[in-house]
Amino acid sequence: MSGRGIDDDLAGAHWHAQTLAVRAGLPRSAHGEHSEALFLSSSFVQPDAEGAAARFAGDEEGFLYSRFSNPTVAAMEQRLAALEGTEAALATASGMGAITLLMLALLQAGDHVVCSRSVFGATLKLVGETFGRFGVETTFVSQTDIAEWRSALRPGRTRLLFAETPSNPLTEVCDIAALAALAHDCGALLVVDNCFCSPALQRPADFGADLVMHSGTKFLDGQGRVLAGALCGTRPIVEGRLLPVQRSAGISLSPFNAWVVLKGLETLSLRVRAQSASALELAAWLQDQPGVARVHYPGLASHAQHALAMSQQSGQGGGVLSFELSAASPEQARKRAFALIDATRLCSITANFGDTRSTITHPASTSHGRLSPQQREAAGIGQGLIRVGVGLEHVDDIRNDLARGLGMQP
Numbered sequence: 001m002s003g004r005g006i007d008d009d010l011a012g013a014h015w016h017a018q019t020l021a022v023r024a025g026l027p028r029s030a031h032g033e034h035s036e037a038l039f040l041s042s043s044f045v046q047p048d049a050e051g052a053a054a055r056f057a058g059d060e061e062g063f064l065y066s067r068f069s070n071p072t073v074a075a076m077e078q079r080l081a082a083l084e085g086t087e088a089a090l091a092t093a094s095g096m097g098a099i100t101l102l103m104l105a106l107l108q109a110g111d112h113v114v115c116s117r118s119v120f121g122a123t124l125k126l127v128g129e130t131f132g133r134f135g136v137e138t139t140f141v142s143q144t145d146i147a148e149w150r151s152a153l154r155p156g157r158t159r160l161l162f163a164e165t166p167s168n169p170l171t172e173v174c175d176i177a178a179l180a181a182l183a184h185d186c187g188a189l190l191v192v193d194n195c196f197c198s199p200a201l202q203r204p205a206d207f208g209a210d211l212v213m214h215s216g217t218k219f220l221d222g223q224g225r226v227l228a229g230a231l232c233g234t235r236p237i238v239e240g241r242l243l244p245v246q247r248s249a250g251i252s253l254s255p256f257n258a259w260v261v262l263k264g265l266e267t268l269s270l271r272v273r274a275q276s277a278s279a280l281e282l283a284a285w286l287q288d289q290p291g292v293a294r295v296h297y298p299g300l301a302s303h304a305q306h307a308l309a310m311s312q313q314s315g316q317g318g319g320v321l322s323f324e325l326s327a328a329s330p331e332q333a334r335k336r337a338f339a340l341i342d343a344t345r346l347c348s349i350t351a352n353f354g355d356t357r358s359t360i361t362h363p364a365s366t367s368h369g370r371l372s373p374q375q376r377e378a379a380g381i382g383q384g385l386i387r388v389g390v391g392l393e394h395v396d397d398i399r400n401d402l403a404r405g406l407g408m409q410p
């Protein structure tokens, strides 16, 4: 938890993100290792009994036990905070672990949450159902209609607004600054799930979000290897409110996974920009294909919040797109979607995205399969919808793969 970067200077706001991505983190150890060390140690030896007491009491900085803090995890937290432009970050075992920690640390029975109805399927379940059992009430609202968010607020009871932008898998974009203003007017915090863009494209804190949530499993690792999560925000929130609960709740990130993400962050910007460029090319091509009813991609001028997306996302659409096949009925739509997916050879049929390898999924029967038909319909997840997480393969090869799928329509 040492407060210094590799160089004192790196704390300065004048460094570019690409520099911070390879330089920000903890200082080197006494060995002078050039690449960050992996501290696979569950506990840390204390100088003496007095020192141990002072560290456990929080009067002195130092590593104690890896459920609370670990040098490799701290390096990843510092690097991610530097990229998100926040004072601090706290790593968690997974993205869902980050949301669990957030709710455990900031809410109590009787509190109220306003959440977009287009968030990740597991988020809908966790926030609405699991935390509902503990007396936290959630109102689900439209991703894009600010008036609906406003009318859902209950002054004095609403503590959190939770948004994910762009949303998975429809890539609907919400206005972070407008939601932050709403939240702050009512004394609530705005949390933004930044998985889709990553800080390479979008920094929600710059638009007023109080907490930025990550699944490090996606673009931050970027190579499909580990589960990881994080919450980024101010020191009073991260260290004052989240960390004490993390210490007892134990939703901690393993040092090995933290090291993988730490190294993944070094190439984040290169990967995400390349994936964005390919996704835009594929989205534009898909729009013109017979049998494709609609393409969802924020980089397309036809996207309903294109201008807003470009202003929040550094002018890029991101590495994920989805599209809907035309069909006469939900049954036919599902059949067509399955036939397309099964005809691809390059794309992996797997639920992840943000990997070096392109992935293809049918959200209605996978990521959103546990939702009731009503919840699915409210979230706009139809049977003909297909999501593609664009990888780093040559764009022509991905296009040819999807073209083979489109050609196989039953």
Ligand SMILES: *Cc1c(COP(=O)(O)O)cnc(C)c1O
Binding pocket: 094, 095, 096, 097, 120, 122, 123, 164, 168, 193, 195, 196, 214, 215, 216, 217, 218, 227, 228, 229
């Ligand atoms: C994957 C994902 C999560 C959950 O993250 P895990 O690391 O799988 O727990 C949350 N939100 C979004 C947008 C995601 O894509």
